[in-house]
Amino acid sequence: MDRIAVCGTVDPGSIPSGRTLLSWWDAPNWQGSDLESRRPQGLGGSSPSPTAPADLPAGGQGFKSSTLRKKSSMIKKVLLHSCCGDCAWKMAASNLAETEPAELTIYYYNPNIHPRSEYQSRLKAMQIVAKNKGIKIIIPDWKPGEYFTTVKKNDKNRCQKCWKLRLGKTAKEAKARGFKYFSTTLLTSHYQNEDEVRKIGLVMEKKYGVKLWIPKKILKEVKTKGFYKQIYCGCIYSLVERWEEKYLKGI
Ligand code: SF4
Numbered sequence: 001m002d003r004i005a006v007c008g009t010v011d012p013g014s015i016p017s018g019r020t021l022l023s024w025w026d027a028p029n030w031q032g033s034d035l036e037s038r039r040p041q042g043l044g045g046s047s048p049s050p051t052a053p054a055d056l057p058a059g060g061q062g063f064k065s066s067t068l069r070k071k072s073s074m075i076k077k078v079l080l081h082s083c084c085g086d087c088a089w090k091m092a093a094s095n096l097a098e099t100e101p102a103e104l105t106i107y108y109y110n111p112n113i114h115p116r117s118e119y120q121s122r123l124k125a126m127q128i129v130a131k132n133k134g135i136k137i138i139i140p141d142w143k144p145g146e147y148f149t150t151v152k153k154n155d156k157n158r159c160q161k162c163w164k165l166r167l168g169k170t171a172k173e174a175k176a177r178g179f180k181y182f183s184t185t186l187l188t189s190h191y192q193n194e195d196e197v198r199k200i201g202l203v204m205e206k207k208y209g210v211k212l213w214i215p216k217k218i219l220k221e222v223k224t225k226g227f228y229k230q231i232y233c234g235c236i237y238s239l240v241e242r243w244e245e246k247y248l249k250g251i
Helices: 021-026 033-038 065-069 085-096 116-133 144-148 158-176 194-208 236-248
Strands: 006-008 077-081 103-107 136-139 181-184
Touching (some): 085 103, 103 158, 116 136, 144 158, 158 181, 158 194, 181 194
Parallel strands (some): 006 136, 077 103, 077 181, 103 136
16 A cells, blocks of 8 residues: 655646546556656656656565564654655665665655746656655645745855755754654755755754764665656756756757
8 A cells, every 4th residue: 555645735726627636646647648748848858758667666665574574663764855756766775775774754845946837847756756665755835935035146155055945944844743864865966065965964953953864875876767857956047057058058
């Protein structure tokens, strides 16, 4: 039985007509064509396929039976900030490579992702990974204002502030929900400053009294497929930069 649960809200406008929230959530056939129709046009990137990643074991986070036999109270419970399916998949794979894997719950808190259609495409990719792995997912309201009041235009420390916002909120939420650990998939990305993200994580660890969980080995090179992949970091500024990069290269 799937362990997926939804907290928070999903924009009712994003649910195809004729479906309830639950049928939309569980419908197997949105994974392909619906995703394709939501991709930003003309931006390139890889197309999603309608299938879930073939090398993801289905259900139950893929724990070894010895881990399942462990008392649930002994398994580390981690609230994992996740920004896209690709990074979530890599973190789930890194977790499974641990001697004692943790129990992950995805926290899709990303007010930095614009526009709304992009946020939704990444959310659907996240749902494919979460459903396939049997990982619970918490979806808070999408409030881009939280990003724009934190990060100003031409802000030199834009990314640091963005990481602080998302890690801080995740650590705070972890504390409030009784998790002893929190983490972030930002650690898996070649496009983020891992050292800086770790430093910020440790600051939030102290501030909120929940431990930063990092797998011993982060499997950054794992290949993933079967879901939408973005071609820019997330904020509108990074989208503009990506466009400029393409035009400067004459693509
Ligand atoms: S480029 Fe990425 S990390 Fe930096 S501010 Fe934008 S969304 Fe956040």
